[in-house]
Amino acid sequence: MTPSTGSGPTRTSNRPQRGQGQWALGYREPLNPNERMKKDADGLTVRQRILDIYSKTGFDGIDPSDLRGRMRWMGLYTQRAQGIPGGKTAVLEPEELEDSYFMLRVRIDGGALTSDQLRTIAGISTEFGRDVADVTDRQNVQLHWIRIEDVPEIWRRLEAVGLSTTEACGDTPRVMLNCPLAGLLEEEVVDATDVLAKTVAKYVGSPEFSNLPRKWKTSMSGCADHCTNHEINDVSFVGVLDDYGQAGYDLWVGGGLSTNPKLAERIGVFVRPDQVTDVWAAVTSIFRDYGYRRQRNHARMKFLMADWGPEKFRQVLEDEYLHHELPDGPAPEPARHDQRDHVGVMKQKDGANALGFALRTGRISGTLLTRVADLADEHGRGRIRATAQQKLVVLDVPDERVEGLISALDHLDLQVRPSAFRRGTMACTGLEFCKLAIVETKQHAQELYGELEKRLPDFDESITINVNGCPNSCARFQTADIGFKGSMVRDDSGEMVEGFQVHLGGHLGIEAAFGRKFRGHKVTKAETADYCERVLRGYLDRRAPGETFASYVARAEEAWLL
Incomplete structure (x- = not known):
């Protein structure tokens, strides 16, 4: 979609015009190396x-602008070379940090997988x-140690079963989230499966949106538990019922975490189901055309929304892109449950069961994934789903097979009833x-729990305890009950060691808020278990009846939390 050309683009930001490099204002000259590369x-x-070329020449034959840019x-x-300590992260050049192997992200829109996939x-x-x-918190699976020589064969195998890695990274529409139990639960507001599939089919891999200012994260879901975390996506369609009982979507824009959470x-x-794909394209077009391209750290949708506000955004959406008004709509109902991960045994509306289980902080092996696929065939109908909390779900399990599957998964240390x-x-x-x-995260988080x-x-x-290796919040430390942000910390002997800044009491949902932090308060990696135990025991001793940890943290004296 393109803006109306009737009267030319309207000045929409209070920032200096040339400073932000917005296409809609006529500034298309590349303003940083990433924009030049694109x-x-x-x-x-x-x-x-x-x-x-590259699969034949090998790693050393890859053009640098492809290697550290377009490959995404x-x-x-490229993955980190082994043995480089965290203290070197901000010191070394990219070519000094990177190995000759790749992380490959498999795109799984909506988290939907067959056993064959x-x-x-x-x-x-x-x-x-x-x-x-690694099963990620965005319903992807990431593989490591991939050689460029093997990528064509890997793509061939993925594409043969309907999977892809296209735009799994980069300044593009990343994987689109949906409830892993879409279409299965009675309490669901609306099933977003079809509207998501239509949007993916039409626009993923299209040059129309292959050059956005930065990454673009989408959620489309009617989940009653809000499991796709619409509050922190760039654009989200959240299931609602209008005044006439018609199912549709409430539009949310401009969420995101990293170093400037919003x-x-x-x-x-109110967006009808038949309008979702067009509205998504219009919102994405606004980001493409009006998004800030001058500085990478200022190029997310949340910064444009902070300058415009929702009223201005709606006006531009309707007047310049949709060319028609959308009706006012209701806000979503609060989530039915505090936990959004779909772990446990859940009854499907067809009488079968969905079994969600916890991995080891998302880490698993190909060998175990093969066993999960086999178990999904043996106990269900070969349907598996990935969640937005690093979990997996096996669908369609008859009542008489539930305990057998729980036992088989537990034997693999995949827990349907975890602590x-x-x-x-x-x-x-x-x-x-x-x-x-x-800092190192996966193994440490496993040892911590x-x-x-x-x-x-x-x-x-x-x-929720979210362990993040840096400030970029891939593991969402700002929205966790206890969030650990990796940093270098001085221990008691004065030596710089791996450690964390602590964020406490973050949560989404009603009165969503980012975690509370305290100036200068950090813990070393060796101290995290002691710290968690101390804070959690304080919560157990002082909590009011029914009080959540996040509510306790909001009223707690600082001394209780240090």
């Missing part, structure tokens, strides 16, 4: 060079990726593979 060649063009449009990032991903992990796989805002319109700590702990990729990370299970075996409340 202008020189669309990111989507790298696919053919990978097939024809095909879901490929999961088995294919698993086989790639085992054969080409040293049997390592909650999305309601635009206040509060196992269930609530997430971790980003961390220092093991990520070039931005400062294991230690808390021993120390607080009777802990009886839901709790």
Whole structure:
């Protein structure tokens, strides 16, 4: 979609015109190396060079602008070279940090997988990726240790079962989130499966949106538990019922975390299901045309929304892009449950059951993924879903097979009935593979929840503990009950060691808020279990009846939380 050309673009920002590099205001000159790279060649063009050239020349033959830029449009990032400590992250140049292997992100829109698809991903992990796989908090699966020479064969296998890595990364429409139980639960407001599939089919991989100012995160869901976290996506369509009982969507825009977290805002319109794809394209076009391109750290939708506000955004959306008004609409109902992860046994409306289970902070192996695919065939109908909380769900399990599947999964240390700590702990990729990370996360998070299970075996409340390797918040530390942001910290001897800044009491939903932090308060990696135990015991001792941890933190004296 393009803006109306009747009267030319209207000045919409209070910032200096030339300073932000907005296309709609006539400024298309590249203003930073990333914009120059995209202008020189669309990111989507790298696919053919990978097939024809780089897979034959090997890593050393890759053009640097492709290697550290356009490769992302095909879901490929160079991974961190092994053995480089976190203290070197901000010191070394990219070529000094990177290994000759890639992280490959498999795009799984809506988290929907068949057993054949999961088995294919698993086989790639085992054969080409040293049997390592990560289920992410955006319903993707990430593989590691991938050689560029193997990418054409990996793509061939993925595409043969209907999967892709196209625009899994880069300044593009990333994977689109949907409830993993879409279409299955009685309490669902609306099933977003079809509108999401239509949008993906029409626009993912299209040059129309292959050059956005930055990443573009989408959610379309009618989940009664709000499991796709619409409050922190760039654009979200949230299931609602209008005054006549018609199911549709409430539009939210401008959420995001990283170093400048911001909650999305309601635009206040009701979007019918048949309008969703066009409205999504219009919102995305606004980001493409009016988004700030001068500085990378200022190029997300949340910054434009902060300047415009929802009223201005709605006016531009309707007048310049849709060319018609949208009716006012209701806000979503509050989430039915505090936990949004779909872990446990859930009754489907057809009488079968969905079984959601916790991995080890998203980390799994190709070997285990193969077993999950086999179990989904054996106990269900071969349908698996990934959640936005690093979990997996097996669908369509008859009542008489529920306990057998729970037992089989538990034998693999995949828990349908995990402890509060196992269930609530997430971790980003961390220092093991990520070039931005400062601390190791995956193994530490696993050790942390294991230690808390021993120390607080009777802990009886839901709790989220999110462990992040750097300030970029891939594991959403600002929205966790206990959020750890990786940094270098001085220990008691004065030595710089891996550690974390602590954020407490973050939560989404009603009165959503980011975590509370305290000036200068950090803990070393070795101290995290002691710290969590101390703070959680204080909560158990002082909580009011029915009081959540986040509510307790909001009223707590600072001394209770240090």
